[in-house]
Amino acid sequence: MKNKEVANLLYTIADLLDIRGEIPFKTRAYRTAAQTIENLDEDIEILAKEGKLETLPGVGKAIAKKITEYIETGSLTFFEKLKQEIPEGIIELLEIPGLGPKKVAALYNKLGIKTVEELKKACEEGKLRGLDGFGEITERNILRGIQLKEKTQGRFLLNLAYENGSRYVEYMKQLPYINKISIAGSLRRMKETIGDIDILVSSDKPEEVMNHFVAYPEVKQVLLKGRTKTSVILEDGIQVDLRVVEEKSFGAALQYFTGSKDHNIALRGIAIKKGYKLSEYGLFEKDTDRYVTGETEEEVYRTLGLSYIPPELRENRGEIEASLNNSLPNLVTYEDIKGDLHVHSKWSDGLNTIEEIAIKAKELGYEYIGIADHSQSLKIAKGLSEERILSKIEEIKKLNGEIEGIHILCGTECDIKQDGTLDYPNAILKKFDFVVAGIHMGFKMTREEATKRITTAMDNEYVNIIAHPTCRLIGRREPFDLDMDEIFEKAVETNTYLEINAFPDRLDLNxxxxxxGKEMGVKFVINTDAHSITHLPYMQYGVATARRGWLEKKDILNTLPINDLKKVIRC
Ligand SMILES: [Zn+2]
Ligand SMILES: [Zn+2]
Known part of the structure; x- marks a missing residue:
C-alpha cells in the first residue's frame, strides 16, 4: 500500500506551498486530502486504477490527477518543479519538532536560513528573537527540537517497522526452500523505535533465498548481496538485513541476533561458567569445541539451566536472575485483551461513527468498547459541550439495543486543567460510564507543577484512568518532567489506572x-487512543510495551470480562 507515501507527499506539497506564500485555502486542500488518505482502509493504488479517487472526501479533480500521475509514474512533475523553487535544506527544516511552515518561511525570507546548521547557529547567536513571533523561548525550543531530531535520526516507529517486517516475512514464505524464518533484533523485542529490521532464515539453498529476497517489489536499493547476508533499503526508507544459516544453528543465531547486547553478554557469562561457549553458530563445549545444541532457542536456554525468556524481556533488567530462579512473569498477551477504553468518535475529532467503531471492535473479538471523546475546552478537537454529552449518551443507549455481541460504554477524555481540576463539573462526570483524564494544553510546567496537576486530578473520585501520563510524542515532544514515584503512590492510593497509550508515537507509559509502577502496586489499562477504526489494531503495540514492562494479565484493567469490569468502573 502506498497510502502513507502519498499522504506524506501531499503534506510536503502543502508545507512547500505555505513557504512559497500560497493562499491558505489551497494548502488546506492538500492537507485535508492527505489526512483522508492517511486514514484510509482501502488501497490508494487500486482506487487510482479504478478512477475512484474523487469519491474520497476532500479529494478534488486536481489533486486526484496528481495522485494518479504519482502512482503511475513514481514521480510528480508539479512537486519536482515546486522543489526546484525552494532550497533543498528547507524540507529538512520542516522535520524539526515545533517548526511549522509559517516559521520556516519567516526564517528563510527574513534571515535567509535554509539549513539545520544555519538555524542552529542563528539560535545560539540569539538572532531569532528580533523576528515577529519569535523570542528567547522559541530559540530554546528550536534548539531542543534539533537535538530531539538528531537523537531519533534514522530510527523508525515500531508500527512502521512491524508492518514492513511482517509483510516481508509473508513474502519470503512463498519460497519453498525456506525451512524456518523469524524476525530478530530490536523488532522482535518490540522496542519503541527500530533502527533496522533483521530477518533470519534457515535453508539449504541460500542463493535462491537471497535472489528471492532482493526481488521483493518494495526494495528500493540493494546495499550488499552475499551468501549468508544481504541488506536492502525499502521504499519506506528502512534497512532490512537477511541472514541465512544452517538448520543446526538457527536457534543459536536467533538468540544471538535478537539481543539485546547486554542480555547476550550476561548469557555468554553463564555459558562460560557452565563450561560452554555460546555463539551465533551454537552452544559448544568449551574445551573440546564439540557442538552441544543450537537448533532452537528453547534448547539453548534450557541447556544453560534457564527457563525460556520471551524476547520482550531480553534487556538485562533482571530477567536472567528471574529465569534462573523460576520467577519470570507470565506476560499479558493480545488474546487477554477484552476491550479498548479510549477511542474517539465523530462526536469529537475521530473519523468514524460510534456504530462503525462498535462493529469493528466486535470483529476484533472485543467484549466492550469505550468511546472517550474530548471535553468542552478542547475546541480544536471539537470537545463536547454538556448538552451534546446527553445526546451522545442517548445515541449509545440506542446502539446498545441494536447491536448485539458488544457493549458500548460512554466515557470521556476529560481535559485536566492547569490547576488539576477537570474540564467538567462532577455533576456531569458522574453521567459517564468511565472517565479518562489527560493533559492537552499548557505543557510548560515545572516538575512540581506537572506532578501536582496529575495527582490532583487523581484525587477526583470520578477519574478512573490517566491518559498518556507523560504526554511525550516520540521524536517530537519530550515527556513531562514528573516525580513518577509520587504519581505511582497516588495511583495506588486513589485506585486510578494508568494508561499505556498504544498509539505508536506515544507508547506512554513506557x-x-x-x-x-508494577513494583509499587500500580494497575494499568492498555488503550489505543484510536481516532479511526484503522488505529484499533495498534492495541498490539501497547501489549508489547506492557510485556516489555513485565506486566501480567492481572495488572491490566481491560483484560477483565465485562461483568468484572462493571464492578470496577461505574457502567
Ligand atoms: Zn489525549
Ligand atoms: Zn485521546
Whole structure:
C-alpha cells in the first residue's frame, strides 16, 4: 500500500506551498486530502486504477490527477518543479519538532536560513528573537527540537517497522526452500523505535533465498548481496538485513541476533561458567569445541539451566536472575485483551461513527468498547459541550439495543486543567460510564507543577484512568518532567489506572515506567487512543510495551470480562 507515501507527499506539497506564500485555502486542500488518505482502509493504488479517487472526501479533480500521475509514474512533475523553487535544506527544516511552515518561511525570507546548521547557529547567536513571533523561548525550543531530531535520526516507529517486517516475512514464505524464518533484533523485542529490521532464515539453498529476497517489489536499493547476508533499503526508507544459516544453528543465531547486547553478554557469562561457549553458530563445549545444541532457542536456554525468556524481556533488567530462579512473569498477551477504553468518535475529532467503531471492535473479538471523546475546552478537537454529552449518551443507549455481541460504554477524555481540576463539573462526570483524564494544553510546567496537576486530578473520585501520563510524542515532544514515584503512590492510593497509550508515537507509559509502577502496586489499562477504526489494531503495540514492562494479565484493567469490569468502573 502506498497510502502513507502519498499522504506524506501531499503534506510536503502543502508545507512547500505555505513557504512559497500560497493562499491558505489551497494548502488546506492538500492537507485535508492527505489526512483522508492517511486514514484510509482501502488501497490508494487500486482506487487510482479504478478512477475512484474523487469519491474520497476532500479529494478534488486536481489533486486526484496528481495522485494518479504519482502512482503511475513514481514521480510528480508539479512537486519536482515546486522543489526546484525552494532550497533543498528547507524540507529538512520542516522535520524539526515545533517548526511549522509559517516559521520556516519567516526564517528563510527574513534571515535567509535554509539549513539545520544555519538555524542552529542563528539560535545560539540569539538572532531569532528580533523576528515577529519569535523570542528567547522559541530559540530554546528550536534548539531542543534539533537535538530531539538528531537523537531519533534514522530510527523508525515500531508500527512502521512491524508492518514492513511482517509483510516481508509473508513474502519470503512463498519460497519453498525456506525451512524456518523469524524476525530478530530490536523488532522482535518490540522496542519503541527500530533502527533496522533483521530477518533470519534457515535453508539449504541460500542463493535462491537471497535472489528471492532482493526481488521483493518494495526494495528500493540493494546495499550488499552475499551468501549468508544481504541488506536492502525499502521504499519506506528502512534497512532490512537477511541472514541465512544452517538448520543446526538457527536457534543459536536467533538468540544471538535478537539481543539485546547486554542480555547476550550476561548469557555468554553463564555459558562460560557452565563450561560452554555460546555463539551465533551454537552452544559448544568449551574445551573440546564439540557442538552441544543450537537448533532452537528453547534448547539453548534450557541447556544453560534457564527457563525460556520471551524476547520482550531480553534487556538485562533482571530477567536472567528471574529465569534462573523460576520467577519470570507470565506476560499479558493480545488474546487477554477484552476491550479498548479510549477511542474517539465523530462526536469529537475521530473519523468514524460510534456504530462503525462498535462493529469493528466486535470483529476484533472485543467484549466492550469505550468511546472517550474530548471535553468542552478542547475546541480544536471539537470537545463536547454538556448538552451534546446527553445526546451522545442517548445515541449509545440506542446502539446498545441494536447491536448485539458488544457493549458500548460512554466515557470521556476529560481535559485536566492547569490547576488539576477537570474540564467538567462532577455533576456531569458522574453521567459517564468511565472517565479518562489527560493533559492537552499548557505543557510548560515545572516538575512540581506537572506532578501536582496529575495527582490532583487523581484525587477526583470520578477519574478512573490517566491518559498518556507523560504526554511525550516520540521524536517530537519530550515527556513531562514528573516525580513518577509520587504519581505511582497516588495511583495506588486513589485506585486510578494508568494508561499505556498504544498509539505508536506515544507508547506512554513506557516499558521502564510499567515495570517500576508494577513494583509499587500500580494497575494499568492498555488503550489505543484510536481516532479511526484503522488505529484499533495498534492495541498490539501497547501489549508489547506492557510485556516489555513485565506486566501480567492481572495488572491490566481491560483484560477483565465485562461483568468484572462493571464492578470496577461505574457502567
Ligand atoms: Zn489525549
Ligand atoms: Zn485521546
Amino acid at each position: 516499558d521502564i515506567y510499567c515495570k517500576r
